Amino acid sequence: MRERGIYIAFIVCMIAGFNLVSVAQYSSTNSQYMFNGLILNPAYAGAGNVAAVSLNYRNQWTGFSGSPETQTLSGHTPLRGNTISVGGILTHDKIGVNSDLNLMGVASYKIEYRRSQLNFGLGAGIGLTQSLWSDVVTEQENDQLFQNDKSSFRPLFSMGMYYENKDWYAGYSAPMLLSYSYVSNEKLKPFFSPAQMEHDLTAGMARRIGRGVTFKPSFLLKVIPTASYQLDLNANFIFQEKYWAGISVRMDRSVIVLLEYQINLQFRIGYAYDHGFNALARNTFGSHELMLIWQKKNRSLARSPRYF
Secondary structure: HHHHHHHHHHHHHHHHHHHHOOOOOOOOOOHHHHHHHHHHOHOOOOOOOOOOOEEEEEEOOOOOOOEEEEEEEEEEEOOOOOOOOOOOOOEEEEEEOEEEEEEEEEEEEEEEEOOOEEEEEEEEEEEEEEEEEHHHOOOOOHHHHHOEEEEEEEEEEEEEEEEOOEEEEEEEEEEOOOOOEEEEEEEEEEEEEEHHOOOOEEEEEEEEEEEEEEEEEEEEEOOOOOEEEEEEEEEEEOOOOEEEEEEEEEOOOEEEEEEEOOOOOOOOEEEEEEEEEEEEOOOOOOOEEEEEEOOOOHHHHHOOOOOO
16 A cells, blocks of 8 residues: 555656646646636736735645645735736645746736726746655665756746726736746756647626626636647626625536635635546545635725626
8 A cells, every 4th residue: 555655646746747847838726716817817917906915725636645735925006097007926836746936026007998997917037946856755765766856947927918897807818928848857948839838818797686696707718729728617606795606617627616705895715625527536635725815995995896
């Protein structure tokens, strides 16, 4: 049993290592993307003309040793005049002995027309990729295959567009403009290839369907032209502007239950549970995600609530 566990952990680490440095890779999975557009799109900075800070934690395949974990801290604020907004995103991904630490600054420019706005955004930063193979516990002491730790810095760039009005929103983004490959098995080499980078398209709407009840559907489509696509379909219901409940389907991968509670005018908390369809997910306790959001709101904004 112990040998089997070591073998499975080794395979997971190898797969994770490949994903971290592969030419075509998806950005971090986040089931509560509809509550914090900044993690997908730099153009979301300044949306709603309010400052906001979000903290997210995701534990995937709970109960499986070395399973993926993601922590994200993000924030944005409009500057004086509300035309230009700035923000930042700090993300830490870890799976097995592999980890990514990314820090990115973002800025957006807003064009307003009547009761709608169109934002253009750019992001730039730096990432640190590490593979700590020496942390792997092996039956053969000082196994040379697991003594070569790797560490590489890489530049990060993103771009996007975001449109919203009081009824619906839509956005396009490329969260990772550069792809990477290892050179001589030591350093990461960045290169630009639209066909091998991730393209994200998202949209949603909000409509009152009854007294104190609002329906908010949305979708997220991630596409890498030379690889595959990932589609999330979501339906949320908002009760009395305070309680949120919804369900998402990540096509061919999982079904997701979402809950959110508006603590007060400025704070919201959220929880998501992912139940996977594949064999690995069925042998774990699912994936769990927690979120805390602070928004600088005043009473006038409370009378006209935001859903995006």
